[in-house]
Amino acid sequence: MRKDVLIIGGGATGAGIARDLALRGVDCLLLDMGDFCHGASGGNHGLLHSGGRYVVKDPGSAAECAVENTVLKRIAPFCIEDTGGLFVSLPEDDPLFADRFKDACRSTGVPTEEIGAEEATSSEPGLNPLAVRCFRVPDGSVDPFSLVQANICDAREAGALALNHCAVTGMTVEDGRIVRVDVQDRRGRLSSPIVPEVVVNASGAWVADVAGLAACTARAGLDQGSMLVTYGRQCRHVINRLREPSNGDIAVPSHTSTVLGTTSRPARSPDDSAVTREDVDFLLRETSALLPSLRGCRIVRAYGGVRPLLGGNGREASRSFSITRGDAVDNLVSVAGGKLTTYRLMAEKVSDTVCDMLGNSSGCRTHLEALGPPADVEGGSIALARLRRKYGRMASSISTSDTRVICSCEQVLRSEVTAVLKTGDALTLADVMRRTRAGMGYCQGLDCTLSVLELMMQGAKMDPLLALREFLREREHGISQASGDQLRQGLLREHVLNGVYGMGEME
Amino acid sequence: MSRVLVIGNGAAGLFSSWLLARKGQEVVLVGRGTPSTSMSTGCIRTRPEGCEREMAEFLVNEHMPWAVGARAGLSKIGTPFRCWMAPSHSTWKYGEAPGSVTVVSIEGHPAIHVRIASSLLIAQGIRAEHLSLPIAVPPEVPLTAAFRSEGSWELLAKALRTTSSDAVLLPAMVPLREYGRLDALERQCGRKVLEAVTPLGPPGLRLTELMHARAAGAGVTIWDGRRVTALDIKGDTVRGATVSGGSEVKEVATDAAVIATGGPLVDGLNIKGRELDDPFGVFQVARSTDALRGGYASREGMMVRVDGRRMANAVAAGDCVYSERRDHGSGLAGALDSARMAVMALEGA
Amino acid sequence: MNEDRCIKCGSCTRACPVLNDPLGPGFPGPRGAGVDAPRFPERDSIGQIALMCTMCHACEWACPSGISLTLSMLRLRSGLNEADRLPGHRRMMDNIASCGRTVSTEFKGWREEGNRTLYFPGCIGLGRLTHLTEAASSLLTALGVSHDISSAAVCCGSPLLKIGATGVAEDLRRRNMEVFSRYDRVITSCPGCTNQLREVYGIRAEHMVEVLKGSDPRSKLDGRWALQVPCHLKRGLSPWAADDMASVLVAAGVDVVRVPGEDCCCGGGGGMLAGFPETSSSIARNKVQMYRSTGVDGIITACPFCSLNLGRQGIRVLDIGEALAPKR
Numbered sequence A: 001m002r003k004d005v006l007i008i009g010g011g012a013t014g015a016g017i018a019r020d021l022a023l024r025g026v027d028c029l030l031l032d033m034g035d036f037c038h039g040a041s042g043g044n045h046g047l048l049h050s051g052g053r054y055v056v057k058d059p060g061s062a063a064e065c066a067v068e069n070t071v072l073k074r075i076a077p078f079c080i081e082d083t084g085g086l087f088v089s090l091p092e093d094d095p096l097f098a099d100r101f102k103d104a105c106r107s108t109g110v111p112t113e114e115i116g117a118e119e120a121t122s123s124e125p126g127l128n129p130l131a132v133r134c135f136r137v138p139d140g141s142v143d144p145f146s147l148v149q150a151n152i153c154d155a156r157e158a159g160a161l162a163l164n165h166c167a168v169t170g171m172t173v174e175d176g177r178i179v180r181v182d183v184q185d186r187r188g189r190l191s192s193p194i195v196p197e198v199v200v201n202a203s204g205a206w207v208a209d210v211a212g213l214a215a216c217t218a219r220a221g222l223d224q225g226s227m228l229v230t231y232g233r234q235c236r237h238v239i240n241r242l243r244e245p246s247n248g249d250i251a252v253p254s255h256t257s258t259v260l261g262t263t264s265r266p267a268r269s270p271d272d273s274a275v276t277r278e279d280v281d282f283l284l285r286e287t288s289a290l291l292p293s294l295r296g297c298r299i300v301r302a303y304g305g306v307r308p309l310l311g312g313n314g315r316e317a318s319r320s321f322s323i324t325r326g327d328a329v330d331n332l333v334s335v336a337g338g339k340l341t342t343y344r345l346m347a348e349k350v351s352d353t354v355c356d357m358l359g360n361s362s363g364c365r366t367h368l369e370a371l372g373p374p375a376d377v378e379g380g381s382i383a384l385a386r387l388r389r390k391y392g393r394m395a396s397s398i399s400t401s402d403t404r405v406i407c408s409c410e411q412v413l414r415s416e417v418t419a420v421l422k423t424g425d426a427l428t429l430a431d432v433m434r435r436t437r438a439g440m441g442y443c444q445g446l447d448c449t450l451s452v453l454e455l456m457m458q459g460a461k462m463d464p465l466l467a468l469r470e471f472l473r474e475r476e477h478g479i480s481q482a483s484g485d486q487l488r489q490g491l492l493r494e495h496v497l498n499g500v501y502g503m504g505e506m507e
Numbered sequence B: 001m002s003r004v005l006v007i008g009n010g011a012a013g014l015f016s017s018w019l020l021a022r023k024g025q026e027v028v029l030v031g032r033g034t035p036s037t038s039m040s041t042g043c044i045r046t047r048p049e050g051c052e053r054e055m056a057e058f059l060v061n062e063h064m065p066w067a068v069g070a071r072a073g074l075s076k077i078g079t080p081f082r083c084w085m086a087p088s089h090s091t092w093k094y095g096e097a098p099g100s101v102t103v104v105s106i107e108g109h110p111a112i113h114v115r116i117a118s119s120l121l122i123a124q125g126i127r128a129e130h131l132s133l134p135i136a137v138p139p140e141v142p143l144t145a146a147f148r149s150e151g152s153w154e155l156l157a158k159a160l161r162t163t164s165s166d167a168v169l170l171p172a173m174v175p176l177r178e179y180g181r182l183d184a185l186e187r188q189c190g191r192k193v194l195e196a197v198t199p200l201g202p203p204g205l206r207l208t209e210l211m212h213a214r215a216a217g218a219g220v221t222i223w224d225g226r227r228v229t230a231l232d233i234k235g236d237t238v239r240g241a242t243v244s245g246g247s248e249v250k251e252v253a254t255d256a257a258v259i260a261t262g263g264p265l266v267d268g269l270n271i272k273g274r275e276l277d278d279p280f281g282v283f284q285v286a287r288s289t290d291a292l293r294g295g296y297a298s299r300e301g302m303m304v305r306v307d308g309r310r311m312a313n314a315v316a317a318g319d320c321v322y323s324e325r326r327d328h329g330s331g332l333a334g335a336l337d338s339a340r341m342a343v344m345a346l347e348g349a
Numbered sequence C: 001m002n003e004d005r006c007i008k009c010g011s012c013t014r015a016c017p018v019l020n021d022p023l024g025p026g027f028p029g030p031r032g033a034g035v036d037a038p039r040f041p042e043r044d045s046i047g048q049i050a051l052m053c054t055m056c057h058a059c060e061w062a063c064p065s066g067i068s069l070t071l072s073m074l075r076l077r078s079g080l081n082e083a084d085r086l087p088g089h090r091r092m093m094d095n096i097a098s099c100g101r102t103v104s105t106e107f108k109g110w111r112e113e114g115n116r117t118l119y120f121p122g123c124i125g126l127g128r129l130t131h132l133t134e135a136a137s138s139l140l141t142a143l144g145v146s147h148d149i150s151s152a153a154v155c156c157g158s159p160l161l162k163i164g165a166t167g168v169a170e171d172l173r174r175r176n177m178e179v180f181s182r183y184d185r186v187i188t189s190c191p192g193c194t195n196q197l198r199e200v201y202g203i204r205a206e207h208m209v210e211v212l213k214g215s216d217p218r219s220k221l222d223g224r225w226a227l228q229v230p231c232h233l234k235r236g237l238s239p240w241a242a243d244d245m246a247s248v249l250v251a252a253g254v255d256v257v258r259v260p261g262e263d264c265c266c267g268g269g270g271g272m273l274a275g276f277p278e279t280s281s282s283i284a285r286n287k288v289q290m291y292r293s294t295g296v297d298g299i300i301t302a303c304p305f306c307s308l309n310l311g312r313q314g315i316r317v318l319d320i321g322e323a324l325a326p327k328r
């Protein structure tokens, strides 16, 4: 199959590139070995940075974030909650840092406003009353799943082909050019190798592995970060600790939860995302210094993500990104680093480079065109009110006459699952979950998984036990360090799934 | 001994109070909330060791006959389920599996998952057919409600006559007093009627209702919906308890106590962080980091205080007792066994 | 707030009379309304779902996690948009505005004699079921409890809390407290009132069953009678009082038949009778059918709402005050 551009990696960056190139009229193919968002784009904190977090140590990234923050709020309001953010220092924090922060915000263009502790606690009632200094910033909460889906949807409408569960397994290099790319399609849609003009390596933490297929090197350290999902929303704003960026600094309200994070440790591989018990206890302890109500709060799930880092280790490394052309190969462009917040900017720069190589002179339009106007869904139930937020423009493809709920934790409609299955993208239970949120709630799929699987089996032949085990095992990892009521939840799961249904026995 | 206070309304509490009442003891049973017994499949998975005869007698009733021995059945997703004692329509004799099964469902209702079940039946070498009943029941509404009317049962019988399998697999939807409907249906449609083995549904509720009725019938005073909030203990003796219900609180005196409050799932034991803890703040908990197997420690059958002292008139039974052998989804047999042991220990004391 | 303890065992949904009714109004169930709905930032749009509940507390009794599901739903109700108020509930509020009670007053036998005991029949006993009040009053007199029935006392406010009209309820409390200050003892027939007086007013009101327990009444009632054990008596006020209801009747010589499900909801509470009359009577119809199948001659209850709602299904329903009244 001939294609102008092959993009490897369907995270935010790859999806953004596909949209950008497609809008410029480039014929491109986007592949991901897992589902879209299978990497860091599905395992991050969901903070739409104002830039505040980086102003002191990494002003370059801060400035990028500040600009992209406003762009994304403009083009993709449906998947962003403009919660606003607070930077808050506590008595034990370095008092001088607040002033450095204030100055750096000014010089990097991150809008801030210092407010009194009283105003802060009145607009964020759960905040530690001992808060010393507080700044408002335009942080927000972004749903990475719907953001990436919207990019893919747009890219497809503009002519791009995007396939998930399709891994790039080999590349043939001749005369300093990649002439052939071998793929393994889990669903057999692609039967022949790809012959691309340009290959874009947007494979995130896998960037070195993919470059290696063309015998190129890409330098990136790997760093794991952990996050916790709370039961219910525990704050109204994004709450940041006002100190030198360290672990356990941030709480982001998102959908029905608040996400607490993050940590940082070297990762052995892109899949090394496991969360330890120490991470869980640490994050709860640190974030409850900001929001005391988090002490003893039920943690529904712990998850991790792996980020590629450019230069330096852990928190020292820059959060900016780099674009490199393959050392010995002419038509390979690798991109690594950056943030979810800056995905569009990265995509723009990569697409500029690619268009240069292709001799295409059209300019970038992704900052101008909305990621699809919000669909008109009005209705009485929570589920209906949520459709637009989750699906943006795609919401209009969901029938709202059938109001049966399939996942009550996240108020997912049965018709959402049906609509998602109709797109043909969702192959596994996790794929459905990423798109609909069914199974992301506090029971972690105990209640809805079987019903979702039953719907999936209406259209496709599949081994139900295999599908269940794969999904439930992954969910179990997320609650394996549970305490309190989530431990009771885990016990009920064990009784039902292993005890009665014998999931553990029928290997 | 004249009056025994039994705390906990699950299998262990109800069985021990029945045993005690049968021996002429005055028994007050206090219980709150839904016990795990009601969340179970209502099938006793392993053969109880010490109380097989008493248990069989305890479970005798006019509505729901039992089948005993090595039994096998199908869960509501079609996975195989083995047990020792089950309501007559839940299982077949092990080794006598039907060759073909019609799975009956109501589209979109989670009481049974027909496609998953059919696929897993085929994997076990059972031919599977599928019958979807043309009625609409919202997923959160229990099927028991939809199947209260004669009309819906007639519709079901008629539909089943058109199928050709050896057996039909029905979603669990009959309460205790209507169990006879399954016999009637079997006669009407001329093939074996199987009820899918279902957790968190009618079968567990049936079992508890049955045990409840048996205990009440034996003269046990049942204080339902009430909770023991504190125990009055002097030295090694429980002398009374504080019971709260509605907006009232009462103190009761007792000569002995059976503690059958269940595991952490039903708040029989508290969870502090990741450790199990005695809600009464009196007794020793063994293996406190294992939510499934951890529970009250005992010495020579009696409970042990935190300070190591052996109680003279308090015993524990069921899920709240430490047990190495308890496994996921099993436990009824263990609960009944330990109730019998607890009663014996009390008699010895 | 302890909704965060939910483990999704579904015990509450299996216990809920509204969810288990074939003519349910589309209620998402106690967990759906009490646990799931409050977690959503979009919850403004949930409109009336938290109103579709009889406040029978069956779910709360069933919950192994001890979650205060009805409190959670009451919280949602108190945030209800005025536009979402049900027509039946508007009528209740109009009645309050015009006569101080949720239904218009029909009762004529006021007794304002300066006694130290006040009999407080509640809105139904003064409006729809005045015979119930007359019987209870004559029973009290026969038992030697001389009492007033004051025309100045108004609705206790419990129904208004149930429909989310918190402000009105507070106003009624103030008016009643003035009346109550003239008495040493308040006796009610309605467990909803008893609860409200105890928990919101902080006065130790007595329910008729509690009065009867200590006074050894006799009954001349023939036939076999089943019990309708009121939700607000058993699960609201005191499960012991509910046990006493049966023992008082048995001791008085009534042939009482205990039937399983006697303590299930009649469908009349929580504002459902006015708000969702169809569901309310459907629940009552099914319950009465169950009673009929046992061959009893009628039902004895201890709550005017049960009397009203079950009585409409064409079966004999007596309040415990009527069952034990000297002459009927």
Ligand SMILES: Cc1cc2nc3c(=O)[nH]c(=O)nc-3n(C[C@H](O)[C@H](O)[C@H](O)COP(=O)(O)OP(=O)(O)OC[C@H]3O[C@@H](n4cnc5c(N)ncnc54)[C@H](O)[C@@H]3O)c2cc1C
Residues within 6 Å of the ligand: A008, A009, A010, A011, A012, A013, A014, A015, A031, A032, A033, A034, A035, A036, A037, A038, A039, A040, A041, A042, A043, A044, A045, A046, A047, A048, A049, A166, A167, A168, A169, A202, A203, A204, A205, A206, A210, A223, A224, A225, A226, A262, A304, A305, A306, A307, A337, A338, A339, A340, A341, A342
């Ligand atoms: C713990 C953590 C927290 C973070 N929090 C935030 C935050 O709050 N805000 C923010 O803005 N940013 C955050 N980030 C950064 C952000 O998540 C990433 O910058 C962004 O998601 C990177 O997207 P990507 O598309 O480059 O990489 P990825 O999302 O990792 O995508 C790479 C994709 O490539 C695919 N792939 C790999 N190899 C192959 C192959 N051979 N064939 C086909 N496909 C392949 C993978 O399956 C994967 O889906 C966080 C990162 C981490 C790790």
Ligand SMILES: Cc1cc2nc3c(=O)[nH]c(=O)nc-3n(C[C@H](O)[C@H](O)[C@H](O)COP(=O)(O)OP(=O)(O)OC[C@H]3O[C@@H](n4cnc5c(N)ncnc54)[C@H](O)[C@@H]3O)c2cc1C
Residues within 6 Å of the ligand: A492, A495, A496, A499, A500, B007, B008, B009, B010, B011, B012, B013, B030, B031, B032, B033, B034, B035, B036, B037, B038, B039, B040, B041, B042, B043, B044, B045, B046, B199, B200, B226, B227, B228, B229, B260, B261, B262, B263, B265, B266, B267, B268, B317, B318, B319, B320, B328, B329, B330, B331, B332, B333, B335, C064
């Ligand atoms: C989903 C599920 C499926 C299962 N399936 C099976 C199966 O198929 N077969 C099998 O053999 N076993 C099964 N089990 C296990 C079995 O149900 C339990 O082991 C058994 O029911 C335990 O009985 P128990 O009487 O000890 O405790 P419970 O049945 O839990 O009863 C304890 C009761 O005491 C009450 N209580 C606690 N504290 C107090 C207090 N202070 N005052 C008053 N009351 C109190 C609790 O609320 C509870 O209602 C299953 C369990 C679950 C959760």
Ligand code: SF4
Residues within 6 Å of the ligand: C015, C016, C017, C018, C019, C029, C030, C052, C053, C054, C055, C056, C057, C058, C059, C060, C069, C070, C265
């Ligand atoms: S109080 Fe009664 S009617 Fe209301 S949700 Fe609970 S069980 Fe249902």
Ligand code: SF4
Residues within 6 Å of the ligand: C005, C006, C007, C008, C009, C010, C011, C012, C013, C030, C031, C035, C062, C063, C064, C065, C066, C067, C069
């Ligand atoms: S009974 Fe309690 S724990 Fe179970 S689902 Fe209902 S609210 Fe949740």
